[in-house]
Amino acid sequence: MIQIFHVAKKFGTKAALEDINLKFQKGEFVFITGPSGAGKTTLLRLIFGAERPTEGQILINGINLNRINRSRLDPLRRKIGFIFQDFKLLPRKTVSQNVALALEVAGERPSIIRKKTRQVLRAVGLAKKEQAYPLQLSGGEQQRVAIARAIINDPLILLADEPTGNLDPDITREILLLFRTINLKGTTVVIATHSKELLKNTDQRIILLKGGKIVS
Amino acid sequence: MNIRIWIYYFKHAVSNILSNQWIHLISIGTISISLLLFGAFTLFFVNVNTWMVEWGQSLSMSVYLDDGIQRDVKDEIESIIKGLPGAEITGYISKEKAEADLIAALGAQAGLLDGITSNPLPASFEITFKDRKEHQVDAKRIKVFLDQLEGVDEVQYSEQWLERFEDLIYLLKLGGLIVGGLFSVAVLFIITNTIKLTIYSRRDEIEIFKLVGATDWFVKMPFLIEGAIQGILSGFIALLILFLAYSLFSLKTVHIFGLPVMDIVFLPYGYILLIFIFSLLLGLTGSFIAVGRFFRLLG
Ligand SMILES: Nc1ncnc2c1ncn2[C@@H]1O[C@H](COP(=O)(O)OP(=O)(O)O)[C@@H](O)[C@H]1O
Ligand SMILES: [Mg+2]
Numbered sequence: 437m438i439q440i441f442h443v444a445k446k447f448g449t450k451a452a453l454e455d456i457n458l459k460f461q462k463g464e465f466v467f468i469t470g471p472s473g474a475g476k477t478t479l480l481r482l483i484f485g486a487e488r489p490t491e492g493q494i495l496i497n498g499i500n501l502n503r504i505n506r507s508r509l510d511p512l513r514r515k516i517g518f519i520f521q522d523f524k525l526l527p528r529k530t531v532s533q534n535v536a537l538a539l540e541v542a543g544e545r546p547s548i549i550r551k552k553t554r555q556v557l558r559a560v561g562l563a564k565k566e567q568a569y570p571l572q573l574s575g576g577e578q579q580r581v582a583i584a585r586a587i588i589n590d591p592l593i594l595l596a597d598e599p600t601g602n603l604d605p606d607i608t609r610e611i612l613l614l615f616r617t618i619n620l621k622g623t624t625v626v627i628a629t630h631s632k633e634l635l636k637n638t639d640q641r642i643i644l645l646k647g648g649k650i651v652s
Numbered sequence: 653m654n655i656r657i658w659i660y661y662f663k664h665a666v667s668n669i670l671s672n673q674w675i676h677l678i679s680i681g682t683i684s685i686s687l688l689l690f691g692a693f694t695l696f697f698v699n700v701n702t703w704m705v706e707w708g709q710s711l712s713m714s715v716y717l718d719d720g721i722q723r724d725v726k727d728e729i730e731s732i733i734k735g736l737p738g739a740e741i742t743g744y745i746s747k748e749k750a751e752a753d754l755i756a757a758l759g760a761q762a763g764l765l766d767g768i769t770s771n772p773l774p775a776s777f778e779i780t781f782k783d784r785k786e787h788q789v790d791a792k793r794i795k796v797f798l799d800q801l802e803g804v805d806e807v808q809y810s811e812q813w814l815e816r817f818e819d820l821i822y823l824l825k826l827g828g829l830i831v832g833g834l835f836s837v838a839v840l841f842i843i844t845n846t847i848k849l850t851i852y853s854r855r856d857e858i859e860i861f862k863l864v865g866a867t868d869w870f871v872k873m874p875f876l877i878e879g880a881i882q883g884i885l886s887g888f889i890a891l892l893i894l895f896l897a898y899s900l901f902s903l904k905t906v907h908i909f910g911l912p913v914m915d916i917v918f919l920p921y922g923y924i925l926l927i928f929i930f931s932l933l934l935g936l937t938g939s940f941i942a943v944g945r946f947f948r949l950l951g
Contacts, residue, residue: 486863506868513865524860541866543657585864 443492452478453648465619468628470645476628480595517586519596525570532566535584556584576607593624664874668850679846686835687890693828711781713809716774725803743778843938851946872943883935
């Protein structure tokens with residue numbers, strides 16, 4: 437569960453977010469939308485603990501992000517999958533090495549790492565591309581590698597920043613379906629997107645941000 | 653402790669070294685040379701110390717007597733000397749014997765003494781002290797004590813030049829320590845910068861490691877091990893070269909002041925271990941500094 441109380445974030449004098457109050461239940465599927473510069477990315481980064489709020493509190497499963505120190509943030513991060521807008525894949529590692537990273541840092545056993553990597557790559561439809569390098573893949577495939585890495589730890593929360601950014605409609609639908617599947621297994625999914633297309637005929641909760649404030 | 657993770661750390665450390673071979677090669681080479689100099693210096697002192705201890709073990713002393721000394725005064729001196737702990741009179745050299753010895757020593761140049769009518773050489777007792785450590789023989793104090801005796805002209809002992817030598821050695825040691833200190837700083841600098849370069853070449857990976865929840869230690873450890881490997885490898889190379897050089901050198905007999913000196917010894921195990929630990933510490937400290945700086949930048 438994610439609770440956000442009166443959160444504000446300033447960069448210098450410029451306010452990126454102002455007085456944000458939100459509550460996401462476990463297993464919820466939420467879109468955060470709004471025009472470019474509205475503060476969507478900043479909000480996700482705050483939830484991920486990559487950034488600290490200037491004001492207010494953020495609680496993840498009751499843990500206050502303001503209060504915990506670095507050494508407890510690291511294990512918490514393994515419970516939060518983050519899909520970055522630019523994917524953040526290592527070009528000199530293969531697809532399966534990139535995905536396995538998330539388990540390696542947890543000190544997982546190699547046999548388990550191999551098994552889970554294969555499983556998760558199958559789940560995102562990349563079983564055949566295991567040994568490929570990210571730059572040999574299409575945008576949609578890279579996106580799915582990033583998703584695979586984010587979900588390999590069975591995270592409680594999955595945060596995705598513009599996950600369908602430059603993908604064509606068919607692939608966008610596939611990716612959304614993938615998120616729904618993950619969500620059905622109990623993971624809270626929060627997707628930031630500026631695309632109105634994505635929100636068409638969805639019955640999910642939508643939070644609209646504008647100029648750093650929640651509009652609806 | 654989790655062996656799996658340590659294997660992982662080592663793998664990464666080795667792969668860091670292999671993917672920046674040249675930098676590491678240059679770094680390890682430079683560190684080895686520094687440690688080699690350090691080791692050679694230590695070897696030199698270990699040997700000088702050994703020799704000095706051996707020379708110092710037996711002390712010989714000459715007690716020169718006044719001219720025209722009375723027989724009873726001479727007997728008195730003799731009995732006092734015999735009473736000194738560990739002392740043994742190895743001979744009494746009369747004025748006549750001293751002159752004869754001198755003439756024998758001069759050989760062909762004995763003519764030099766022709767113009768001298770009276771014998772200028774003093775008579776003397778020759779003394780050796782055995783088991784000095786056990787008897788706590790202090791040459792200087794004995795000299796002062798004998799000097800003030802009636803009938804004693806002068807006291808000389810074999811160690812006097814050794815003491816002057818000790819002062820010199822002390823100065824050399826001090827110099828060595830200062831130079832060694834400077835070298836250590838230089839070595840630290842080299843290691844720190846090599847590790848900084850590898851950290852820099854891995855910065856994207858480090859960022860992603862942190863994003864998927866790696867602890868700081870998990871990210872740092874391979875670099876610390878990398879530094880440690882550099883240190884130990886350099887220490888090993890330096891000691892190996894030193895040992896080879898020693899093996900070549902010790903085949904010949906060394907002469908100091910024209911005297912053949914006893915065998916050269918290699919560094920004792922304790923010193924070898926110490927040099928290893930020292931190089932390991934240098935490597936670790938260097939990488940600690942590099943890692944610390946880098947992570948401060950990460951925030
Ligand atoms: N690291 C940063 N430094 C300075 N300003 C930032 C930084 N990150 C975001 N901003 C500013 O905060 C505002 C919100 O940005 P962002 O959260 O990226 O919006 P969105 O993702 O909705 O497009 C923007 O005006 C942006 O310029
Ligand atoms: Mg954004």
